[in-house]
Amino acid sequence: MNLKTLAKNLGISETTVSRALNGYPEVSERTRERVLAAAELAGYRPNPMARSLASGRTKLVGIIHPLLPNDLADPMFMQIVGGMVGALEARQMDLMMAPVSVENELRAYQHMVKERRVDGLIVGRTRLYDERVAYLAKHGLPFVAHGRTRVNEAHAWFDYDNESGMHIAVDHLLEHGHSRIALISAPLEMNFARQRFDSFKLRLQAAGIKPDARLLIDNTIDRRSGYLAMQALLALQPAPSAVIIDNHMSGVGAMRALLDAGVRIGQDMSVIVWGQMEDSLAGYKVTTIDQPNPDKAGAKMIEMLLALQGGTPPSDLQELWQPVLLPGETVSRV
Known part of the structure; x- marks a missing residue:
């Protein structure tokens, strides 16, 4: 069953059915429940490609990542990514990680911006003057930098002090x-x-x-x-x-x-x-x-990215968390 048939069976417009399925607030709760129940009964599933074209949103957040040999064995990195995934899944969105060679990294960003494959990006391992951040800040794709940089263009970032x-x-x-x-x-x-x-x-x-x-x-x-x-x-x-x-x-x-x-x-x-x-x-x-809390840090970056998409200025989305000392047995007095 397609959207047109579902709308015809319900006796309402295709636009209303689409808005109900996608959670638009202007659709009444009664209508939304009716549409969702009919879609479930008929086994209707929206075509994700068509929905993306119609809304201009992919429901994807991307990370372009030049993987180092130990990255996948790094528990902190995986906790941060896990926090991102959890925050996205709660919103029925997904994370796409694109491994890339260091020499082709900027080109990958250029392709991502040109083709709008994702709704936004997380930029990791920021550099002193980061050409990726400078490029994205000029081309309008929402992004959050995981770490600060000396790039002057206003942009959202998350970092520890x-x-x-x-x-x-x-x-x-x-x-x-x-x-x-x-x-x-x-x-x-x-x-x-x-x-x-x-x-x-x-x-x-x-x-x-x-x-x-x-x-x-x-x-x-x-x-x-x-x-x-x-x-x-x-x-x-x-x-x-x-x-x-x-x-x-x-x-x-x-x-x-x-x-x-x-x-x-x-x-x-x-x-x-x-x-x-x-x-x-x-x-x-x-x-x-x-x-502390690398999983919450990952989730925070997703929240900041979604706030950017909602119109919050990037200069209002700059978050600095504080590290702490955890005493152990590897320091003693001289």
């Missing part, structure tokens, strides 16, 4: 008497890594400590690079007394390097990792800078 979180981490180590503190960072073209890196140096300088370039290792974003970075720090004479790792995937590798080297974590060396790791992977209850 990287500067505040790094202050908490450094202060915690200073309070335990550490002054030779190392930092293992993600690639510094990523905005979160640069904010944490700059905040780390400023906090040490405020405490009267000159940052030692040998103790600053960047470009680590997975277990292997974290492992190699920690090995390099252990080879220094003297080695640092404490290390902050600015992402939990590198944190797993860094902890493994310490275990393999026979270092007594929390005694010979103190460690703070940004982002929760499974204790079973680290062998310790790790002192952590936590980004």
Whole structure:
């Protein structure tokens, strides 16, 4: 059965039937219930392609994502995506994730905008100056950036306070008497890594400590690079007394390097990792800078995207959540 036949059987217009099926508020509740009951009885299902053409909406939200080797094994990433999926499913919408190579990423955004395959986009892993954000801000497709960037065009974004979180981490180590503190960072073209890196140096300088370039290792974003970075720090004479790792995937590798080297974590060396790791992977209850509620963060980004579609100005949709310190057994006094 098609829409025309359903409308004829009910004795009402096709427009009214369509609006009732799609939840338009101007249709009375009595009419809506009548239409839904008749559609259920007849086994009628709307043609999604025709509905999309008629409404101009796909009921799809997209993520264009250049996958890194460990992404699908990253529990925080999957929790954020899970929160997005839950928020969309509650509204009978879907999430489409499009894996893409790094070199073709901007072209994929251009295709998505030109062909309007989705109603909106979530842009992840924002960069210092992000050409994806700049492009979308100029071309009218609703989007929310997961992370801040230095792009000047007004746009919606969601982020955790990287500067505040790094202050908490450094202060915690200073309070335990550490002054030779190392930092293992993600690639510094990523905005979160640069904010944490700059905040780390400023906090040490405020405490009267000159940052030692040998103790600053960047470009680590997975277990292997974290492992190699920690090995390099252990080879220094003297080695640092404490290390902050600015992402939990590198944190797993860094902890493994310490275990393999026979270092007594929390005694010979103190460690703070940004982002929760499974204790079973680290062998310790790790002192952590936590980004709470990643599933709720995913849902929040979807709510912001829908608000954009509803006409809320992007400058009113900029959300900064606060990280917190979760004490563990990997920090001790010098």
